Amino acid sequence: MSSPIIVRTVAEMRAHVRAWKTAGQRVALVPTMGALHEGHLSLIRIARQNADRVVATIFVNPKQFAPHEDFDAYPRGEAADVEKLASVGCDLLFAPNGAEMYAPGFASAVSVSGVSEPLEGAARPQFFGGVATVVAKLFNQSQADVAVFGEKDYQQLQVVKRMARDLDIPIAIIGAPTARAEDGLALSSRNAYLSAPERAAAVALPTAMKAAAAEIAAGGRIDAAEQKATAALQAAGFGQVDYVEVREASDLSRLGPGPIGDAQGRILIAAWLGKTRLIDNMAVG
Amino acid sequence: MSSPIIVRTVAEMRAHVRAWKTAGQRVALVPTMGALHEGHLSLIRIARQNADRVVATIFVNPKQFAPHEDFDAYPRGEAADVEKLASVGCDLLFAPNGAEMYAPGFASAVSVSGVSEPLEGAARPQFFGGVATVVAKLFNQSQADVAVFGEKDYQQLQVVKRMARDLDIPIAIIGAPTARAEDGLALSSRNAYLSAPERAAAVALPTAMKAAAAEIAAGGRIDAAEQKATAALQAAGFGQVDYVEVREASDLSRLGPGPIGDAQGRILIAAWLGKTRLIDNMAVG
Known part of the structure; x- marks a missing residue:
C-alpha cells in the first residue's frame, strides 16, 4: 500500500x-x-x-x-x-x-x-x-x-x-483487544527494554493472569487469586509487583475479597522485571 | 421577530x-x-x-x-x-x-x-x-x-x-464591549440585588475607574492611581474592596507600580456594596 x-x-x-x-x-x-x-x-x-x-x-x-x-x-x-x-x-x-x-x-x-x-x-x-x-x-x-x-x-x-x-x-x-506474542505476552513498546532472559521470564505475567481469571470464573475468592498471582510473579523472577487487582470493568471500583458473583470484572496487573515495568489485564467473571 | x-x-x-x-x-x-x-x-x-x-x-x-x-x-x-x-x-x-x-x-x-x-x-x-x-x-x-x-x-x-x-x-x-447604564454603571444581573441608595452609590465604581485610567494614561504612577480609586470607592460607601489593579491586558500579569509606559493595560476592580459584589474593568494605557 x-x-x-x-x-x-x-x-x-x-x-x-x-x-x-x-x-x-x-x-x-x-x-x-x-x-x-x-x-x-x-x-x-x-x-x-x-x-x-x-x-x-x-x-x-x-x-x-x-x-x-x-x-x-x-x-x-x-x-x-x-x-x-x-x-x-x-x-x-x-x-x-x-x-x-x-x-x-x-x-x-x-x-x-x-x-x-x-x-x-x-x-x-x-x-x-x-x-x-x-x-x-x-x-x-x-x-x-x-x-x-x-x-x-x-x-x-x-x-x-x-x-x-x-x-x-x-x-x-x-x-x-490486546495483541499478544505467541507465548501470550502482551505486545508493548517497552518490551524492547527486556533482556533475553527477562523476555523469557515475562511469560509468567499472562500465565498468572489467566490462571487467576480462570480460578475466579470458577467461583474462587478474589483475594486468594490475587495473592496466588502475585506469588507466581515473584517466583518467576519479577521484582516489585505494583498491583494485582480485580476491579469492576467500567468504573474500576474494587471487587472482592470474596467470589465475583454476577459482576463484570477486569483483572489488572503491573509488575517490574528488572528495570522494565510491564502491565496487562483481561476480562474476568 | x-x-x-x-x-x-x-x-x-x-x-x-x-x-x-x-x-x-x-x-x-x-x-x-x-x-x-x-x-x-x-x-x-x-x-x-x-x-x-x-x-x-x-x-x-x-x-x-x-x-x-x-x-x-x-x-x-x-x-x-x-x-x-x-x-x-x-x-x-x-x-x-x-x-x-x-x-x-x-x-x-x-x-x-x-x-x-x-x-x-x-x-x-x-x-x-x-x-x-x-x-x-x-x-x-x-x-x-x-x-x-x-x-x-x-x-x-x-x-x-x-x-x-x-x-x-x-x-x-x-x-x-461592556454595556453600561446612562450613569456609567456596567450592566450586570447582580445589579438587581442593589437597593435604591446602593444603586445611586454604585456609580462611584465606573467614575473612580475612569479617573484612574485617565491619570495613568497621562503618565501617572499606577500604584498612586490604584490607591486613589480604592479611597474613592470607600468614600462613596463601598465596603470591602477586593482589588483595584492594573494588569497586562492579555495575560493579566502585574503592571506598575510606576508609570505604564508602552504596555497595554487593563484596570480591574471588584468591590462590595452592601451584600452585592460588583466588578468592572476598562482598557488603560
Whole structure:
C-alpha cells in the first residue's frame, strides 16, 4: 500500500480531515507514541473497519511522564513507523513537535477523577492528567468521528471514554483487544527494554493472569487469586509487583475479597522485571 | 421577530446546528446564566453580525459557585429571557437542566493556570475551573464556529480564550464591549440585588475607574492611581474592596507600580456594596 501523508501541523491535519468529511467520509484516529508494533497495527486495522480514512498520530507526550520516568529513553524511530503504517493502509500520519502541541504560554489541563485514581494513577500520579489533556487536544485537533485505543492500556481506555463523554467531545471511542506474542505476552513498546532472559521470564505475567481469571470464573475468592498471582510473579523472577487487582470493568471500583458473583470484572496487573515495568489485564467473571 | 427554538438536550441542539452548518451557515454561540439584560442582548447582536445563526445558552452552572455564594438566589426567569432573545433575533435557546450537563458519574474538569489565578481567581478559588469546564462542554456540545463573551467579565474572557486555544477547540472567541447604564454603571444581573441608595452609590465604581485610567494614561504612577480609586470607592460607601489593579491586558500579569509606559493595560476592580459584589474593568494605557 502507499505511504501515509505526513503532516507536522494541526492546520494541515485539519485541512485533510475537512476535505474527507466534506466528501462524506468517516475519519478514524489512532493516537500513539510511536515505536509501533503489531499491537498498534491491529488498532489501525480496526480503525479501517470503522471508517473511510485513518489518521495515526505519533507524539511522545512529555506531560504524561514524571521526571524520573523514561521520556528521553522512550523508543523513537519514525522511518520504521511510517513503513509499518503504510503496510496497513494508514492514510495520514500527524507527527507534531513539542511546540506545535504545547505553544509558549500553554496553561490548560484536563483531569478525570475517580477512574483515574487507583492502579496506574496511584503508581504514576501525573500520568492520566497528561493523557487526558493530550487526548482531548488530539480529538479537537483532528475532528475525527471515531478513535481506537488498545485494551492493553485498559485504565487509559476508561479514562479517555469518561473524559470524552464528560466534555461532550463528539467522537466514538472503540476499545481494541490486546495483541499478544505467541507465548501470550502482551505486545508493548517497552518490551524492547527486556533482556533475553527477562523476555523469557515475562511469560509468567499472562500465565498468572489467566490462571487467576480462570480460578475466579470458577467461583474462587478474589483475594486468594490475587495473592496466588502475585506469588507466581515473584517466583518467576519479577521484582516489585505494583498491583494485582480485580476491579469492576467500567468504573474500576474494587471487587472482592470474596467470589465475583454476577459482576463484570477486569483483572489488572503491573509488575517490574528488572528495570522494565510491564502491565496487562483481561476480562474476568 | 419570532421566538427562538427552545431545546433542553445536547442532541437537539446539535441536530439544529448540524443542519445549519450543512447548509453552509456559520453559527455563533452566546453562553449566559440567564437573567438577561441589555448587556446580554448586545452580545447577541454582535453574534448576529458574525454569523448566520445565533444560539444562546442559559445554564446557571453550579460548578462555578462556592457553597457560600448565591447559586440558589441567582435570578432566574426563562419566560422573560425568551422574550428578550426574540427581540434581538436569537435563533435557538439551549436551556438544559443540571442532569443534562452533569450526568451521574461525571468526573472531568478543565483547569487553566496563570491567567485564572489572580483577581477573581484569588477571591473565588473554584470559579474559573467551573467556568472553563462548562464552557469547554458548551463549545463541544454546540460545535459553533464562533462564541461571544462580554468584556464585563474580562478575566473570564481571557481564561476562555486561553482554554480554547490550549485545547485546540475550533471556535473563534469574540470579546464584546461592556454595556453600561446612562450613569456609567456596567450592566450586570447582580445589579438587581442593589437597593435604591446602593444603586445611586454604585456609580462611584465606573467614575473612580475612569479617573484612574485617565491619570495613568497621562503618565501617572499606577500604584498612586490604584490607591486613589480604592479611597474613592470607600468614600462613596463601598465596603470591602477586593482589588483595584492594573494588569497586562492579555495575560493579566502585574503592571506598575510606576508609570505604564508602552504596555497595554487593563484596570480591574471588584468591590462590595452592601451584600452585592460588583466588578468592572476598562482598557488603560
